[in-house]
Amino acid sequence: MQPDDSPELRSLYKSFEDEHIIPLWTQLGDLMPMHPKPKAVPHVWKWKSILPLAEASGDLVPVGRGGERRALGLANPGLGGNAYISPTLWAAIQYLGPRETAPEHRHSQNAFRFVVEGEGVWTVVNGDPVRMSRGDLLLTPGWNFHGHHNDTDNPMAWIDGLDIPFSQHNDVGFFEFGSDRVTDYATPQYSQGERLWCHPGLRPLSQLQNTVSSPIGAYRWEYTNQALTQQLLLEDEGHPATIAPGHAAVRYVNPTTGGDVMSTIRCEFHRLRAGARTQTRRDVGSTVFQVFEGSGAVVIDGKRQSLDIGDLFVIPSWVSWSLEAETQFDLFRFSDAPIMERLNFARSYVEGKE
Numbered sequence: 001m002q003p004d005d006s007p008e009l010r011s012l013y014k015s016f017e018d019e020h021i022i023p024l025w026t027q028l029g030d031l032m033p034m035h036p037k038p039k040a041v042p043h044v045w046k047w048k049s050i051l052p053l054a055e056a057s058g059d060l061v062p063v064g065r066g067g068e069r070r071a072l073g074l075a076n077p078g079l080g081g082n083a084y085i086s087p088t089l090w091a092a093i094q095y096l097g098p099r100e101t102a103p104e105h106r107h108s109q110n111a112f113r114f115v116v117e118g119e120g121v122w123t124v125v126n127g128d129p130v131r132m133s134r135g136d137l138l139l140t141p142g143w144n145f146h147g148h149h150n151d152t153d154n155p156m157a158w159i160d161g162l163d164i165p166f167s168q169h170n171d172v173g174f175f176e177f178g179s180d181r182v183t184d185y186a187t188p189q190y191s192q193g194e195r196l197w198c199h200p201g202l203r204p205l206s207q208l209q210n211t212v213s214s215p216i217g218a219y220r221w222e223y224t225n226q227a228l229t230q231q232l233l234l235e236d237e238g239h240p241a242t243i244a245p246g247h248a249a250v251r252y253v254n255p256t257t258g259g260d261v262m263s264t265i266r267c268e269f270h271r272l273r274a275g276a277r278t279q280t281r282r283d284v285g286s287t288v289f290q291v292f293e294g295s296g297a298v299v300i301d302g303k304r305q306s307l308d309i310g311d312l313f314v315i316p317s318w319v320s321w322s323l324e325a326e327t328q329f330d331l332f333r334f335s336d337a338p339i340m341e342r343l344n345f346a347r348s349y350v351e352g353k354e
Contacts, residue, residue, distance in 0.1 A: 001025075002025070002026075035318055036284060036317040036318035038078070038087070038286075038316035038317045038318070038319065039078045039079060039080075039087075040076045040078045040079055040084075040085075040086050040087060040286065040314065040316040040317075041076060041077055041078035041316065042300040042301055042303070042313070042314065042315060042316060042319055042321075043076060043077055043313065043314055044298075044305050044307070044311060044312070044313040045074055045311065045312045045313070046308075046310075046311055047116070047291075047308070047309065047310025047311050047312070048308070048310070050072065050074075050093060051093070051157060051310065053072060054070075054072055054093045054094075054095040054157050055095065055155070055157075057070055057072065057095060058070065058095050058097045058155055063096065063097075063100050063101070063102050063103075064103065065103060065177070065180065068102070068103065068105060069094055069102055069160075070094065070095045070096065070102075071092040071093065071094040071095075071160055072092055072093045072094075072095075073085075073090060073091070073092045074091045074092060074093075074312065074314075076314060076316075078316075082165070084164070084165040085286075085288055085314050086165070086286030086288070086314055086316060086336070087165055087166075087169070087286065088163060088165050088166040088264075088285070088286055088336040088339060089161065089162070089163065089164075089165060089166075089265075089286055089288060089314075089334070089335075089336055090160075090161070090162045090163070090164035090165055091159060091160065091161050091162075091288055091312065091314075092159065092160045093157055093158070093159055093160075094113070094148075094157065094158055094159070094160050095155060095156075095157045096121055096148055096150045096155065096156055096157075097150065097155045098150060098152060098153045098154055098155060099150055099151075099152075099153070100149070100150050101147065101148070101149045101150070101181060101182060102147050102148040102149075102182075103147055103177075103178070103179065103180050103181060103182070104124070104145050104146065104147035104177075104178030104179045104180075104181065104182050104183060105145070105146070105147070105175065105176065105177050105178050106143055106144055106145045106146065106175075106176050106178060107142065107143070107173065107174065107175045107176070108142045108143055108167060108172060108173050108174045108175075109142055109162045109163050109164050109167045109173060110140075110141050110142045110162060110163050110213065110262040110263065110264050110265055111139075111140040111141075111142075111146075111160060111161065111162045112137060112138060112139050112140065112160070112161050112162075112261070112262070112265065112267060112334070113132065113137075113138040113140070113158050113159065113160055113161075114136070114137050114138075114158060114159050114161070114267075114290065114332050114334075115132050115133060115134050115135060115136050115138075115156075115158045116134070116135075116158070116159065116290060116291075116292055116309070116310050116332075117134055117157075117309075117310070118134065118154070118155075118156040118157065118158070119131075119132065119133040119134060119152075119156065120132075120150055120151055120152030120154060120156055121148055121149065121150045121151070121156045121158075122148070122149055122151065122182075122185075122186075122187055123138055123140070123146055123147070123148045123217075124146060124147050124148070124149070124182040124183055124184050125139075125140055125144050125145070125146045125191075125217055126144050126145050126146075127145075127183045127184055128184075128191050128192045128193060128217060129182075129184050129185075129186045129187065129188055129191060130191040130193070130194075130217040130218050131187070131188070131189060131190070131191070131218065132148075132156070132158065132218075133220075133221065134221060135220075135221025135222075135224060135225065135292065136218050136219065136220055136221055137218070137219040137224075137252055137261075137267055137332070138217060138218050138219075139213065139214055139216065139217055139218075139219075139261055139262065141212070141213030141214075141262055142213070142262075143174075145178045145183070147178065147179075147181070147182035147183070148182065149182050149185055151185075151187050159290060159312070161265060161288070161334050162265075163264040163265060163336070163339075166264060166336070166339065191217045191218060192217075193215050193216050193217040193218075194216065194217065194218055194220075196215070197215055197216050197255055198216060198220075198223075203255065203256075207256070209256075210256040210257050211254065211256045211257075212262075212263055213254065213261065213262045213263065214252075214253070214254035214255065214256070214261040214262070215254075215255070215256065216254075216255065216261075219252050219261075224250060224269050227250050228248045228249075228250060228269065228271040228330075231248035231249075231250075231271075232246075232248050232271070232273065235248075244276075244278065244279065245276065246272055246273035246275070246276030246325075247270065247271070247272050247273075247276055247278060248270070248271045249268055249269065249270045249271070250268065250269050251266065251267070251268045252267040252268070252269075259338075260337075260338045262338070263338055263342075264336065264338055264339050265334055265335070265336065265338065266334060266335045266336075266337040266338055267332075267333070267334045268332075268333040268334070268335075269292075269330070269331070269332055269333070270289075270323075270330070270331045270333060271328065271329070271330050271331075272296065272323060272325035272328070272329040273325060273328060274294075274325055274326065274327050274328055274329075275325060275326075276324075276325045276329075277322060277323065277324045277325070278322045278323045278324075279322060279350050279351055279352060279353075280299070280320050280321065280322040280350075280351040281320070281321065281322070281348060281349060281350040281351065282318050282319065282320050282321075282348065282349045283315075283317070283318070283335075283337075283346075283347070283348045284317055284318060284340055284345055284346055284347045284348070285317055285335060285336045285337055285339070285340040285345070285346065286314060286315065286316055286317055286335065286336055287314070287315045287321075287333060287334070287335040288312060288313070288314050288315075288333070288334055288335070289312065289313055289315075289331045289332065289333050290310065290311070290312045290331065290332045291307050291308060291309055291310060291311045291312075291329070291330070291331055292309070292330040292331060292332055293309060293328070293329075293330040294309070294325065294326070294327040294328045294329040294330055295307065295308050295309075295326045295327050295329070296323060296324050296325040296326045296327070296329040297323070297324045297326070298313055298321060298322070298323055298324075299320075299321065299322045299323075299324065300313070300315060300319060300320070300321045301319050301320055301321075302320070304324075320351075
């Protein structure tokens, strides 16, 4: 229903341009599509290809003021060269060499780290040294000072996840340098936050005020693994413990509220038995997975891609996806679901369910 071309119409459009006006009738399909049409595209980063690049960076690029971190951002091919894995999420491989220290700083953006292999690094968050080990999820909520130190003669790599794109698009970011060193080079087995909070079903009476982000600095693999194992054992015993046959999953939560660990990022861990498949689904918002153990495949928008340990992949908004397990298949997942839910944009469709 566009108007007929005429000199008067062209003059009107020229006046719009001069006054920085764009009429809705020329933009409706882009501004209000019938369903999400993300610019981000599905993509898989193979760990065996990207880890050597992090290692090479370790030989050539120092860690220190200016660059701050030796972190390689995963740039979605559909987002114009920005180091965004999705319009709301940032993901990177961070690499710290033997005996290196990444200096202290803080920023508004929420951050976490997930360790797919290795140990020997402590991240120090507001003066609390937190051990980083395989399978651990570690939190650095916004505006907490943090730095990292490697206490060993071996390098270590892990993934970082942040809400940088969401923060940048909405102009809410602040950054501040801290000390040129981390505030504590201690190497305790458990951080102060764990000692205070990580006792099942118990809350310290000294900490009754709810917090926006979780006060737990590290969610340990031994407990994640135990929880997933017990879900599948209960399924074997005939109890409806899993979310689907052969598919166990847990969500990391803030113990003060029972909600997500951070206000903008949801973190989960999924385990599929060998041969199990998930239903095909679509979700508003973006999701990133990293394979922790085993092998399998993801089917994204009808295309099947094989996956091995360490591989990362992104699922843009409203793109169909499902998982297939060849062996037992363990995957860490993070998403922007808290943003979508709070803003009432969340929507999902699962094939076979009304």
